[in-house]
Amino acid sequence: xxxxxxxxxxxxxxxxxxxxxxxxxxxxxxxxxxxxxxxxxxxxxxxxxxxxxxxxxxxxxxxxxxxxxxxxxxxxxxxxxxxxxxxxxxxxxxxxxxxxxxxxxxxxxxxxxxxxxxxxxxxxxxxxxxxxxxxxxxxxxxxxxxxxxxxxxxxxxxxxxxxxxxxxxxxxxxxxxxxxxxxxxxxxxxxxxxxxxxxxxxxxxxxx
Numbered sequence: 001x002x003x004x005x006x007x008x009x010x011x012x013x014x015x016x017x018x019x020x021x022x023x024x025x026x027x028x029x030x031x032x033x034x035x036x037x038x039x040x041x042x043x044x045x046x047x048x049x050x051x052x053x054x055x056x057x058x059x060x061x062x063x064x065x066x067x068x069x070x071x072x073x074x075x076x077x078x079x080x081x082x083x084x085x086x087x088x089x090x091x092x093x094x095x096x097x098x099x100x101x102x103x104x105x106x107x108x109x110x111x112x113x114x115x116x117x118x119x120x121x122x123x124x125x126x127x128x129x130x131x132x133x134x135x136x137x138x139x140x141x142x143x144x145x146x147x148x149x150x151x152x153x154x155x156x157x158x159x160x161x162x163x164x165x166x167x168x169x170x171x172x173x174x175x176x177x178x179x180x181x182x183x184x185x186x187x188x189x190x191x192x193x194x195x196x197x198x199x200x201x202x203x204x205x206x207x208x
Contacts, residue, residue, distance in 0.1 A: 008123045010034040013043045014058035030116055040064030044072060052080050053126040059086045059093055067097055078195045079129050081122035125181045132189035145190045156183045161203050
């Protein structure tokens, strides 16, 4: 499967050298560029803002765990899609991480085709977010940005405010999860919100 993103860049954060080597080989086989980090500390020390399209992040690492790295990254750039790499016992932790904004989680051992599909989906989301941020006009004062939303975006905004996850929104509206992710990125760009919490706060302030 060929990637459809121009010059995507992926960070692999895992303390298992064998896993890192496997991921590097898989990504290279489909033309994706990646950099490996052997620990959470290594990533936090060497990560460069503006140079990442997706992060593959191991949940269970010594000293600084995957969720701790995720929280650190969310404070700096919440728009970067993060895919957690987890063992079976880590699934509940991964699910909690997704509720905090992670894109997905993949169980070890990996199904290569599924791995590539989910990474490409994350890269497409990153590309959509970049395009939306580039093309969106500066939000107008007050709630004028809401008037610029399409009917579908308004439906998705209402669902986001109630706390629904992308998968649930997609099922409710009869559309794909990727389509929800695209609309969500457009809503974030039009509103100027830095994250979902800020977006919900903006909408709540207009209702009061």
